[in-house]
Amino acid sequence: MSNSGYRVAIVGATGAVGVLMREIIEERNFPVRSLRLLASSRSVDKTFQFHGDAVAVEELNETSFEGIDYVFSSAGGSISKQFLPHAVKAGAVCVDNTSAFRMDPNVPLVVPEVNPEAAFKHQGIIANPNCSTIQMVVVLKPLHDLAKIRRVVVSTYQGVSGAGAQAMAEAREQIAAALNGESFDSKKFLHPIAFNCIPQIPHGAGSSPFNADGYSEEEVKMIKETVKILGDPSVRVTATTVRVPVLVGHSESVNIQTETKLTAAEARLALSKAPGITVVDDPANGQYPLPIHAAGKDDTFVGRIREDHSADNALNLWIVADNLRKGAALNSVQIAELLVA
Amino acid sequence: MSNSGYRVAIVGATGAVGVLMREIIEERNFPVRSLRLLASSRSVDKTFQFHGDAVAVEELNETSFEGIDYVFSSAGGSISKQFLPHAVKAGAVCVDNTSAFRMDPNVPLVVPEVNPEAAFKHQGIIANPNCSTIQMVVVLKPLHDLAKIRRVVVSTYQGVSGAGAQAMAEAREQIAAALNGESFDSKKFLHPIAFNCIPQIPHGAGSSPFNADGYSEEEVKMIKETVKILGDPSVRVTATTVRVPVLVGHSESVNIQTETKLTAAEARLALSKAPGITVVDDPANGQYPLPIHAAGKDDTFVGRIREDHSADNALNLWIVADNLRKGAALNSVQIAELLVA
Numbered sequence: 001m002s003n004s005g006y007r008v009a010i011v012g013a014t015g016a017v018g019v020l021m022r023e024i025i026e027e028r029n030f031p032v033r034s035l036r037l038l039a040s041s042r043s044v045d046k047t048f049q050f051h052g053d054a055v056a057v058e059e060l061n062e063t064s065f066e067g068i069d070y071v072f073s074s075a076g077g078s079i080s081k082q083f084l085p086h087a088v089k090a091g092a093v094c095v096d097n098t099s100a101f102r103m104d105p106n107v108p109l110v111v112p113e114v115n116p117e118a119a120f121k122h123q124g125i126i127a128n129p130n131c132s133t134i135q136m137v138v139v140l141k142p143l144h145d146l147a148k149i150r151r152v153v154v155s156t157y158q159g160v161s162g163a164g165a166q167a168m169a170e171a172r173e174q175i176a177a178a179l180n181g182e183s184f185d186s187k188k189f190l191h192p193i194a195f196n197c198i199p200q201i202p203h204g205a206g207s208s209p210f211n212a213d214g215y216s217e218e219e220v221k222m223i224k225e226t227v228k229i230l231g232d233p234s235v236r237v238t239a240t241t242v243r244v245p246v247l248v249g250h251s252e253s254v255n256i257q258t259e260t261k262l263t264a265a266e267a268r269l270a271l272s273k274a275p276g277i278t279v280v281d282d283p284a285n286g287q288y289p290l291p292i293h294a295a296g297k298d299d300t301f302v303g304r305i306r307e308d309h310s311a312d313n314a315l316n317l318w319i320v321a322d323n324l325r326k327g328a329a330l331n332s333v334q335i336a337e338l339l340v341a
Numbered sequence: 342m343s344n345s346g347y348r349v350a351i352v353g354a355t356g357a358v359g360v361l362m363r364e365i366i367e368e369r370n371f372p373v374r375s376l377r378l379l380a381s382s383r384s385v386d387k388t389f390q391f392h393g394d395a396v397a398v399e400e401l402n403e404t405s406f407e408g409i410d411y412v413f414s415s416a417g418g419s420i421s422k423q424f425l426p427h428a429v430k431a432g433a434v435c436v437d438n439t440s441a442f443r444m445d446p447n448v449p450l451v452v453p454e455v456n457p458e459a460a461f462k463h464q465g466i467i468a469n470p471n472c473s474t475i476q477m478v479v480v481l482k483p484l485h486d487l488a489k490i491r492r493v494v495v496s497t498y499q500g501v502s503g504a505g506a507q508a509m510a511e512a513r514e515q516i517a518a519a520l521n522g523e524s525f526d527s528k529k530f531l532h533p534i535a536f537n538c539i540p541q542i543p544h545g546a547g548s549s550p551f552n553a554d555g556y557s558e559e560e561v562k563m564i565k566e567t568v569k570i571l572g573d574p575s576v577r578v579t580a581t582t583v584r585v586p587v588l589v590g591h592s593e594s595v596n597i598q599t600e601t602k603l604t605a606a607e608a609r610l611a612l613s614k615a616p617g618i619t620v621v622d623d624p625a626n627g628q629y630p631l632p633i634h635a636a637g638k639d640d641t642f643v644g645r646i647r648e649d650h651s652a653d654n655a656l657n658l659w660i661v662a663d664n665l666r667k668g669a670a671l672n673s674v675q676i677a678e679l680l681v682a
Contacts, residue, residue, distance in 0.1 A: 213650070215647060244585050245586045314579070
C-alpha cells in the first residue's frame with residue numbers, strides 16, 4: 001500500500017470471489033492507499049496478506065464505509081441491498097457483483113470491453129453482470145458491431161465454483177464418494193452433481209423458483225442483462241443454463257443470427273482483434289477453448305466458430321472463461337480501473 | 342433358448358454395447374433359438390450367460406453367418422463394412438449400430454417410435470442411428486407431426502460411455518487422480534476429461550478431422566441423420582456436440598422453431614402421449630430429466646419445455662436418455678422386434 005491511491009473496501013472478503021478480488025487488486029496494482037476487508041462476524045478472526053501487509057477482517061456494518069472511496073461487494077444480493085446505500089451515502093463508489101441492482105435503470109451494468117462509457121453514468125453503484133453473461137457479451141460485441149445480432153440461443157456448461165467455495169468442496173466430496181461406490185449427501189446442491197448435469201441454476205436447497213415461463217433465474221439474467229449491456233433492445237436472447245461437474249470455468253455453446261452475413265473467417269478476424277478475447281480455433285489439431293485451460297486466465301476464449309447452414313446469417317461459437325475471474329472479480333476490478341484511469 | 346425363434350449373432354459381443362445387446366435380447370424375450378457371440382480373436386476365451394446357458398465367444402470371420410437370421414453389429418464401422426455383406430449374402434438381416442451404412446440411400450435408418458415403416462424396406466441391412474440423434478428424434482417426431490419443425494439448434498452434454506468401456510475406465514482414473522492432485526495420462530481422450538468439457542466428438546487420438554465447415558463427425562451425424570429419419574429434407578439442423586464428465590447418459594439442450602405456433606402446454610401434452618417418452622417437467626419442484634436418473638432406463642426423458650420468446654414459434658427442450666440403451670443396444674433390438682412382430 002502507498003500514501004497515494006484510493007481507500008478500498010471489499011464486502012464478502014472471505015468468499016471465493018472476495019478473496020480473488022483482493023488478489024486481483026494486488027496483481028494489477030490497482031492504486032490502493034488502504035484496504036478494508038469486510039465480512040460477517042464469524043470471519044473477524046481471519047487475516048489476509050495484501051502487498052506484504054496483514055489485513056484483519058472486520059465485521060461489516062452500516063458505518064464500515066466512512067472514508068472509503070471504492071467498495072467491491074460480493075456477499076450476496078441481500079447484503080448489497082442492505083449495506084451499499086450506506087456506502088453511497090458515505091461517498092463511496094460501489095462495484096457490486098450481485099444481482100441486487102443489475103436491472104435498476106439508474107445503475108449501469110458494465111463490461112469494460114463492451115460498454116465502458118456506461119460506467120461514468122453511475123449514481124454511486126455500478127453493477128457487475130452475471131458471470132455467464134459477461135463472457136458471452138465480450139464475444140458478441142464485436143460481432144454485433146459488424147453485422148447486428150438479431151437472435152442468440154445459448155446453452156451453458158457451468159462449473160461448480162459459480163455456486164461458491166462450499167459447493168466446490170461438496171462437488172469434490174460427492175465425486176470421490178461416487179468413484180468409490182459410496183453414498184453421499186447433497187447439501188449445497190438440490191441434486192447430486194457427481195457425474196451429472198443439472199439444468200437448474202441456481203440450484204441450492206433454498207433456490208428461487210422458476211418464472212412463469214419456466215426459465216431459471218440464471219436464464220433470465222442472461223436474457224435481460226445481455227440486452228442491457230449491448231444497449232440494444234432489438235437483440236433477442238434465449239438461454240438454457242446447466243451446471244456440469246467442472247470446478248472452475250464456464251463453457252457456452254452460442255448460436256447467433258445476424259442481420260447481415262458474417263462468414264466464419266470474418267468473425268474469427270474481428271474476434272482476434274477485439275480486447276479481452278483469445279481465439280483458439282484450430283479444431284483439426286484439437287485446439288479449441290477448454291475450461292481446464294481457461295481456469296486462472298483473464299481472457300475470454302472463443303473457438304469452434306462455424307457458419308450454421310440451418311439459417312441465413314447464422315454462426316455457432318464455443319465460448320469459455322474463468323467464471324471467478326472475468327465472470328466476477330476481474331471484471332469488477334476492471335470497472336474500477338475505468339473510473340480511476 | 343427355445344426350439345422356436347431365430348438364430349441370432351452379435352458382432353462385437355464383448356464391447357459395452359454388445360454386452361448390453363445380449364442382456365436386452367434376454368430381458369425383452371426376443372425369440373432366440375440360438376445365439377452366436379462374435380468378437381476378435383483376443384476375446385475367444387470368454388463366455389457369457391444367456392437365458393441360463395453359457396455361450397462361448399467365437400472369432401468373427403466371413404463364414405460366421407451361415408444359418409443366422411439376425412445379426413446385431415456394434416464393433417465399429419470398418420468391421421461392419423467388411424463383414425455384414427457376408428452376413429447378407431448368407432441370408433441374414435443385419436441391424437448395424439455403426440455409422441458404416443447410415444447415410445446409404447439403400448439402407449433404412451430406423452428409430453421404431455419415429456419411422457417404423459422404413460425398417461421393412463431393407464435390403465439386408467438396417468442402420469441404427471447415432472446415439473445423440475435417436476433420443477432427439479424420438480422427441481422431435483410428435484412435435485413435427487403437430488407443428489412442422491423448421492429448424493433445430495442442439496447442444497449436447499454427452500457421457501463418456503459413448504466412447505466405449507475403456508474410455509469410461511480412463512475417465513474414472515483421471516477424475517480420481519485429479520481429485521488427489523496427481524498427474525494422469527490421456528490415452529483414450531485427446532484432452533483430459535476430468536473436470537472438463539471437450540467440444541469434439543469423437544475425440545480419440547486417431548479421430549477423424551472436422552469437415553471443411555468446422556463440424557465434427559458427431560455434429561454431421563446429428564444434422565444429416567435427423568433429416569433422414571424424419572424423412573423431411575426441409576427440417577434444418579445445426580449441432581454442437583460436447584463430451585462432459587458424466588459416465589452414462591447423454592443430455593441435450595434443444596431449441597426448435599416450428600411452422601405453426603406450439604405452446605409449451607401443447608408440446609408437453611403431445612410428448613406425454615408419445616411412445617418411448619417420459620415427460621419430467623416440474624422445475625419448481627426440482628423435477629427435470631437428469632442423466633443419473635436416465636441411466637439404466639429405456640425411455641427418453643424430456644423436460645424444461647419452455648416457449649422461447651426470442652423467435653416466433655420457438656421452444657426450448659432438455660432431452661436426456663441412456664446412450665447405451667435407447668442410444669444403441671435397445672433401439673437395435675427394437676428394430677429387430679418390428680421385423681419379427
